[in-house]
Amino acid sequence: MKQRLKTREEKTITPMDWKKIAVIGGGISGLATAWFLREEALKQGRRIQVDLFEKEARPGGKFETVEQEGYIIEGGPNGFLDNKPWTLDLVRFLGMEDRLLTSDQAAARRFIYSRGRLHELKPSILSFFLNGPLSVAGRIRIAGEFLATPTPKGEDTSLAEFARRRLGSEALERLIDPMVSGIFAGDPSRMSLRASFPRIAELEENFGGLTKALLKLRRDRIRAKRRGEEVTVSSGPSGPGGVLTSFKSGVRELTDRLAGELDDRFHGKEQVFTLEGKDGRWRVVSSGGDYTADSVILAMPSDAAAGLLAPIAPEAAQLLFQIPYSPMAVVGLGYRLADLAPPPHGFGYLIPSVEGINLLGALWDSAIFPGFRSDPDHFLIRAMVGGAQDPETPTLPEDVLLDFTLKNLARTMGLSAKPVFHALFRWEKAIPLYTVGHLERLERTESHLPPGIFLTGNAYRGVGINDCVRDARTTAIKTLDLLDGQRL
């Protein structure tokens, strides 16, 4: 006879007047939400119990750091940018500042592979124009950006349409496409400008164009400097501004620490199967038993959230199922330093899809964080494969994928040395794609959510670690406000 699973209430005793919140999904989004819930409740003198359910044994989701043979290899993110406060603030609250690791100066050197060689993307606009990967015609076309027709007010458009209209086809293919690969492993022809690059949409809307916006912001900065005010440097053409920041033993330090803070309220290896309304509360059924919550936060990938919502909120589920994901593989490759002459110096490079090479790019981790990602006489490179425009390559058998990657590294960065170590990470659903209309669909989805259910995670309001942490805090506050309003 099938043994009845104990309800969680039978296993733990919670005072009757405490509100109970279930967070489902133990990636950075769920872990940070649980942490903010407890912190905010403490600040407000509220009594709550937060339980987090994660289907894998280990916390972290896409935060996967592996230590092997003297290498520290990131299977997912390798850090966050310090130009936004959210992750840094969380790290400070946790008292982990001494664990932070900032990238080396060398990481300011970023490259794009184009027409047979690597081009360094200089931060100065002038040298970018003189040395970038664009032809003279492509550069002249960019210079005409201020003449471009603006996007109709309030309308969403694809990144490709926007870039072609404002900057020209060559800039789209040789600059925007690899930049999009670097952040989203995405496809500019499907991606929403407003949802994926809100700042760019905002600059166009507020200033009538990008050149006009850059000039106006530059003038403002010069004036502010003259007034003796502190000026933050914004992004150059080589990518988003800010310094890449990680942890000495890898990003996993942060998610391990957050899970540790939850102690036995982190329920690893507990997949949630169903969610049912029960007397104005929610019954969460997981592989570990039953749990009754006043509020439930879904911090899992959107398709998994849709699966749980389908019986109780079919319209929301149907909209969530429409969010596509790009698959990716990360190939970590360890080399003897002596075999690399000279070793790569910089952040790494991206490859435009128009080059027809099945490689998104490569990151030179041992140059980004010298002394922290490999032994001093070794060097770690991570190659990124796949994305929305090449979904097949990440599914190749390991030996074929490895061989393929090495050939493409030889072709693009002239790397002929044999690696002495490799590690492969596959992500079937690596990064969600915000397609055109994403923000409008998200608003509709949320309007169909039953009371007490919230969504957070990288599928909604930003894929970067900073975005996930910011959204986690907003979601925690919204949840507490609702519980307060309900006065349950």
Ligand SMILES: Cc1cc2nc3c(=O)[nH]c(=O)nc-3n(C[C@H](O)[C@H](O)[C@H](O)COP(=O)(O)OP(=O)(O)OC[C@H]3O[C@@H](n4cnc5c(N)ncnc54)[C@H](O)[C@@H]3O)c2cc1C
């Ligand atoms: C290769 C790669 C490189 C990246 N590089 C960077 C970078 O350098 N910088 C940056 O800022 N961002 C980067 N990102 C993006 C960033 O890492 C992610 O957006 C972020 O980590 C997502 O966190 P999350 O918690 O929202 O989702 P996830 O990490 O996907 O977590 C969701 C969790 O939900 C769990 N789950 C699913 N279903 C259930 C269920 N039924 N019951 C219980 N649990 C369930 C999953 O097991 C998972 O642990 C990268 C992403 C990838 C894939």
